[in-house]
Every structure is written in structure tokens, then in C-alpha cells.
């Protein structure tokens with residue numbers, strides 16, 4: 001049996017990057033998918049790809065910062081496929097970037113409207129349906145930037161930290177309803193959000209990202225789709241409130257070998273004894 005047989009999923013930001021990869025992966029595993037995004041042409045093309053991969057899919061135009069549109073998006077799943085098992089709140093953007101003293105209140109609020117309000121609304125409107133069905137899985141895309149700070153993306157870091165903690169508080173409330181709430185914290189994944197504005201595009205970004213973590217390749221949208229598949233399936237039945245890190249080891253820490261040559265504070269091998277004896 002396929003891993004999502006008979007399940008129905010709504011995926012936001014599904015016209016591109018990780019959302020697209022997840023919609024296709026879910027289709028291969030038997031789910032019916034509502035592909036939701038602002039990008040109509042991209043979304044419709046993903047619907048075609050889902051169908052080519054043996055799935056059932058429809059496109060729903062939705063701005064995740066709009067309560068009305070999120071509600072309609074969730075209702076579309078029930079109207080079209082009769083139920084809702086998985087909501088994946090994944091839509092995102094870079095938002096307000098640059099020195100914190102230069103960020104306008106309008107840009108700050110726009111960032112939070114998509115990244116935080118979007119997740120809140122996705123959870124809010126999934127709950128009544130999932131509760132009636134006696135269960136469901138809600139997934140959101142957070143980020144390593146929700147677990148540690150990153151210079152230059154203050155609003156994004158704050159918003160993704162909020163996603164991590166909303167995941168936890170919602171998981172506590174909804175556990176007794178058998179509604180699981182988890183988030184994924186991706187490392188550097190080679191998608192248009194990163195390569196779209198990079199000179200040299202996808203190829204150059206692949207090289208840049210490859211060197212950022214112990215596993216020396218860029219993250220791919222499929223790495224995230226596979227985690228979403230696990231969290232959406234019954235295989236993760238006892239997992240809720242978790243922030244699942246998928247990052248090639250980036251957040252495990254810094255390599256001390258990077259510092260070698262510049263300093264001898266830690267010998268390359270052997271035993272570092274008490275400093276007064278050295």
C-alpha cells in the first residue's frame with residue numbers, strides 16, 4: 001500500500017520549490033492534493049505534474065495572509081475530495097531584509113502576515129474538519145532561521161521562530177484530538193527563493209549551498225518533500241510538536257578544522273592536556 005493512500009492534503013506555496021516537490025511526492029504515494037499558491041500558472045503546471053505521477057490534484061489560488069482565501073482553500077479539499085488529512089503550511093518569501101534600522105513597519109508586517117499569520121490561519125481552519133474526522137497532520141515550513149539568528153533577515157528569523165513555537169503550542173492543545181502539529185526546519189535548499197535573484201541562478205547557488213554544511217551538497221526540494229511525507233503519513237503517528245531539522249548537518253555546529261592553520265588552539269590530533277603543561 002502506498003504511504004498516503006486515501007489521504008487528502010492541502011499544500012500552500014505548492015507552485016514552486018519544496019511545495020511543488022511535496023505535491024508530486026504526495027501524489028506518488030496516493031494522496032489527493034489541493035495545490036495552493038498565488039502563482040496561477042505555476043500551480044496549474046504542478047497539478048499536471050501530480051496527475052502525471054498518478055495523483056489526483058486541483059489548483060486553488062490562495063493568498064495565505066487572507067483568512068477568507070485560506071478558509072476557501074481548506075474547504076476546497078472537502079468539496080473536491082471529501083475530507084482533509086494533511087495541511088502543509090509552506091508558502092513563504094524572504095520578506096523585509098537588510099539592517100534592522102532600515103526596515104519599515106509596513107515591510108515587517110507584510111513578512112509576518114505571510115509567514116506567521118499564514119501558518120496560524122492554516123492551522124485554525126484545518127482544526128474543525130480534522131477534529132470531526134478524529135485526527136490529522138498539520139505541517140509547517142519553519143527554517144534553521146527559526147532556531148538561530150541570521151544577520152540581515154531579522155523579520156524572517158523572528159517569523160520562523162514564531163512558527164516553531166506556534167507548532168508546539170498547537171500540538172499541546174490538539175494532541176487529545178489526534179491532530180498532530182509539526183514543522184520542518186530546512187537548511188539551504190536550492191529553490192527559486194534563493195537562486196531567483198542570484199547571478200548564475202540555480203547552478204551557482206548549487207555550488208554555494210554545497211559548502212555550507214557537513215554533507216557537501218546543496219539541499220534539494222525532495223529532501224524536504226520526503227520529511228513532509230513522513231510527517232503526513234501514519235508512520236509518524238506518535239510525533240507531534242516537533243521541529244524536524246533537515247539541513248545536511250548545518251546546525252550541528254561549526255567545524256573546528258576550519259580554524260586550523262590560523263590557530264593551534266586545538267591540535268589536529270592527539271590529546272589536548274591541561275593548558276599549563278602545554
Ligand SMILES: NC(=O)c1ccc[n+]([C@@H]2O[C@H](COP(=O)([O-])OP(=O)(O)OC[C@H]3O[C@@H](n4cnc5c(N)ncnc54)[C@H](O)[C@@H]3O)[C@@H](O)[C@H]2O)c1
Nearest residue numbers: 013015016017018038063064090091092143188189191193
Ligand atoms: N529554500 C530555502 O533554503 C529555505 C530554507 C528554509 C525555509 N524555507 C522556507 O520554505 C518554504 C518554501 O520556500 P521555497 O524555498 O520552496 O521557495 P519558493 O519561492 O520556490 O516557493 C515558495 C512559494 O510560496 C508562494 N507564496 C509566496 N507568498 C505567498 C502567499 N502570500 N500566499 C500563497 N503562496 C505564496 C510562492 O508563490 C512560491 O510558489 C518557505 O516558507 C520558505 O521560507 C526555504
